[in-house]
Amino acid sequence: MKTDRIISTLVELCEIPSPSRCERYVADYILSRISELGLDAVEDNAGNDLNGDTGNIIVRVDGNGSPSLLLTAHMDTVMPVGGLPDRINVNITDGVVHTDRKSILGADDKAGIALALELLHHRVETSDDVCSLEIVFTVQEEIGARGAAYLDKDSISSEQGFVLDGDTPVGTVIVSAPHKLRYDLVISGAAAHAALEPEKGINAIKAMSEVVRELPCGKIDSNTVTNYGIVKGGNATNVIPDRVELIGELRGHDLEKVYHVRKQIDETSHRVLECSGASAEIIWTELYPGYSVSLDELCIQYFASACNKFDMQMDYVTTDGGGDANPLNGSGIICVPFGLGMKAIHTNQENIKLADLYDAFNLLLECVSIKS
Ligand SMILES: [Zn+2]
Numbered sequence: 464m465k466t467d468r469i470i471s472t473l474v475e476l477c478e479i480p481s482p483s484r485c486e487r488y489v490a491d492y493i494l495s496r497i498s499e500l501g502l503d504a505v506e507d508n509a510g511n512d513l514n515g516d517t518g519n520i521i522v523r524v525d526g527n528g529s530p531s532l533l534l535t536a537h538m539d540t541v542m543p544v545g546g547l548p549d550r551i552n553v554n555i556t557d558g559v560v561h562t563d564r565k566s567i568l569g570a571d572d573k574a575g576i577a578l579a580l581e582l583l584h585h586r587v588e589t590s591d592d593v594c595s596l597e598i599v600f601t602v603q604e605e606i607g608a609r610g611a612a613y614l615d616k617d618s619i620s621s622e623q624g625f626v627l628d629g630d631t632p633v634g635t636v637i638v639s640a641p642h643k644l645r646y647d648l649v650i651s652g653a654a655a656h657a658a659l660e661p662e663k664g665i666n667a668i669k670a671m672s673e674v675v676r677e678l679p680c681g682k683i684d685s686n687t688v689t690n691y692g693i694v695k696g697g698n699a700t701n702v703i704p705d706r707v708e709l710i711g712e713l714r715g716h717d718l719e720k721v722y723h724v725r726k727q728i729d730e731t732s733h734r735v736l737e738c739s740g741a742s743a744e745i746i747w748t749e750l751y752p753g754y755s756v757s758l759d760e761l762c763i764q765y766f767a768s769a770c771n772k773f774d775m776q777m778d779y780v781t782t783d784g785g786g787d788a789n790p791l792n793g794s795g796i797i798c799v800p801f802g803l804g805m806k807a808i809h810t811n812q813e814n815i816k817l818a819d820l821y822d823a824f825n826l827l828l829e830c831v832s833i834k835s
Pocket residue numbers: 537571572604628629786
């Protein structure tokens with residue numbers, strides 16, 4: 464690892480804003496770095512098909528024997544309320560990379576990209592024995608792991624891998640994450656003039672408020688959580704509203720429990736409205752599947768032996784969040800998010816310690832090194 468290079472890679476990447484669907488400039492940066500190394504990359508069609516300006520970028524590097532491993536990092540960042548500046552001001556103070564606090568840093572997941580690019584440099588510049596690698600830089604992770612879900616899994620030969628995207632400490636991997644569903648609940652009533660013919664109206668907002676009072680919300684049990692977060696409806700104070708929409712989500716590690724709460728949500732909306740004249744329609748979308756990776760799997764074994772080598776405290780984490788590892792595991796590629804130590808992600812306080820970045824690189828290199 465060349466520390467100067469990995470620092471400048473991270474800073475240059477973080478300076479380029481890349482909210483979901485607008486990953487082009489970061490992708491071009493990655494493509495030029497890959498071509499400087501004399502490697503080839505392909506870009507899939509996710510940009511067109513997912514209404515963005517960029518597809519997933521895939522790089523393959525042949526190694527020596529050993530099964531090939533998949534490594535991924537996402538190119539997009541969140542789009543904070545108030546947007547992003549044209550250029551993000553990145554500073555380093557006492558070995559910590561941060562911004563001027565006027566925007567996110569985007570170490571989530573530029574740190575993962577910086578690691579992957581440094582690993583490619585290492586592969587090209589040294590004769591170290593490294594396994595075959597398939598590195599995928601994905602798009603649209605922050606809006607539902609859409610790029611990873613879109614990826615043509617048949618084009619990936621690796622059976623296991625690491626998602627270089629973790630706000631957990633270096634030395635951790637996320638071995639379990641929940642299933643996630645979204646629901647769109649629409650309540651229909653009847654419009655009428657609110658002052659002249661109020662008796663002809665059925666107020667959809669009022670009906671919705673009665674449903675919401677009984678709708679499951681919050682932590683259901685230690686494995687299942689649900690929330691509604693968006694409500695839309697109504698046009699004018701003098702019109703009885705005939706349509707209100709509520710958007711919510713449901714997450715859980717145990718699919719049976721998830722489906723039980725889903726049924727409760729369905730039944731509540733229909734039961735409460737039974738004699739009200741209003742009606743409810745719910746559309747459910749399965750956003751991504753959950754996963755639970757066994758500690759016997761090869762990627763975990765590699766990770767554990769790398770932590771041992773560096774005498775690093777190791778931990779297996781369960782999250783209630785989700786990301787690219789969800790659709791990848793769902794399609795049969797066993798992989799775990801790899802802790803990079805980034806902190807306060809999705810906020811203007813986001814930061815990452817250079818020491819954590821170096822440790823993460825060393826661990827990663829050990830994970831992909833050929834075992835004798
Ligand atoms: Zn991320």
